[in-house]
Amino acid sequence: MKAIRINEFGGPEVLKLEQVERPVPAPDEILVKVYASGVNPVDWVIRNGGNDFLRPLLTLPMTLGWDAAGIVEKVGSDVKDFKKGDEVYGVPNFPGSNGSYAEYLAAKASQFALKPKSIGFNQAAGVPLAALVAWTGAVELGKLQSGQRILIHGAAGGVGSFALQFAKSKGAYAIGTASAQNHEHLKDLGADEVIDYKNKQFEEVLHDIDVVFDASPLRDDNERLKSLKVLKEGGILVSTNIDFPFSDVVTKALAKKGAKGELVAxxxxxxxxxxxxxxxxxxxxxxxxxxxxxxxxxxxxxxxSETWHVRGKLILEIRKEDKQA
Incomplete structure (x- = not known):
């Protein structure tokens, strides 16, 4: 089968199209005929050699990609939830060597679900990893409730746009920061307010925010302190930058406000x-x-993806939907 592999860490030039053996699913895995894969920032972070959090988990050679949509080709002996022919979407064994930039992948069945019926494989492949990060951060760790107010940094990106929509589905009041060109898009997704981070200081116009969800790529203590300034007493600050732990300064500021800081894995x-x-x-x-x-x-x-100016998701089309081969 075809797969995009890396045999060394480096720039985009290390991505190689290779012929490799089709994987065999373990008892708790499914074999998925992949139709599409999402492209996430974590893909090129790993391609470059990872960060302090990921580096110890990486082994070469490896197939990148941690978003998949496709059709179940085979199920492991212990799998009861799926059968051959099911249309599914989910996350490969992260961050193992058998990723979704491939014609087939084997992954734990527990990391997949039936694909949304209303969308095709290309769209479905844009959901799993970003949506799970957003769900973990906004819903699980942020404990967002109806009537609460959430501020989402990087609201136009893959993770941020899902966090915004999950917040609205919970009945929350959602505020997003984004460049001016993305304001109408975010309002179409349901944003109650959008702040142009280039021309307005959010910390000067907001206060008493229940949850701040930081899905921006900025790793800056000053920005975190600005977010803490708008957070209400006992609020929650959630960051997707797990490779940038909360500093002593930020931790003390959280404690002073009786607030909680969470990093999203x-x-x-x-x-x-x-x-x-x-x-x-x-x-x-x-x-x-x-x-x-x-x-x-x-x-x-x-x-x-490395420009950090992508609205929503980038997709790799592995095979056309009308092709069953």
Whole structure:
């Protein structure tokens, strides 16, 4: 089968299209015929050699990609939830060597769910990892409730846009920071307010926020302190930057406000993927796809992702939906 592999860490040039053996599913795994894969920032972070959090977990060679949508080809002997022919979406064994930039992958069945019926494989591949990060952060760790107010940094990105929509599905008041070109898009997704971070200081216009969800790539203590300034007493600050722990200064500021700080490591829970699929199918969550690339153009997809200016998700199309081979 075809797969995009890296045999060394480095720039986009280390991404190689290779012929490899089709994986065999373990008893608790499914073999998925992959139709599409999402492209996430973590993909090129790992391609570059990872960060302090990821580096000890990485082994070469490896197939990148941690978002998949496709059809179940085979089920392991212990798998009861799926059968051959099921259309599924989910997350491969993160961060193992058998990723989703491939024609087939084997992964734990517990990390997959039936694909939302209302969308195709390309859109479905843009959901799992980003949506699970958003769900873990906003719903599970942020404990967001109806009537609460949430501020989302990086609201136009893959994670941020899902966090915004999950917040609205919970009945929360959602405020997003984004560049001016993304304001209408965020309002279309349900944002109650949008702040242009280039021209307005959010900490000067907001206060008494219940949850701050930071999905921006900025790793800056001063920015975290600004978020703490707008947080209410006992509020929750959630950050997706798990490689940037809370400093002593930030920890003391959290304690002074009786607030809680959380770093998001996504939980690959099947029940959450099922709930997210339901939200998509009833029209409460949209999947924003920025661009679809053929598998052979994966290096260009990485270059675009590395700009940090992608609205929604980038997708690798592994095979066409009308092709069953």
């Amino acid at each position: 996504p939980q690959m829970k099947q029940k959450w993927l099922e709930q997210i699929a339901q939200l998509i199918d009833v029209g409460k969550v949209q999947v924003t796809i920025s661009r679809v690339y053929p598998l052979e153009e994966v290096a260009e997809a990485h270059r675009e």
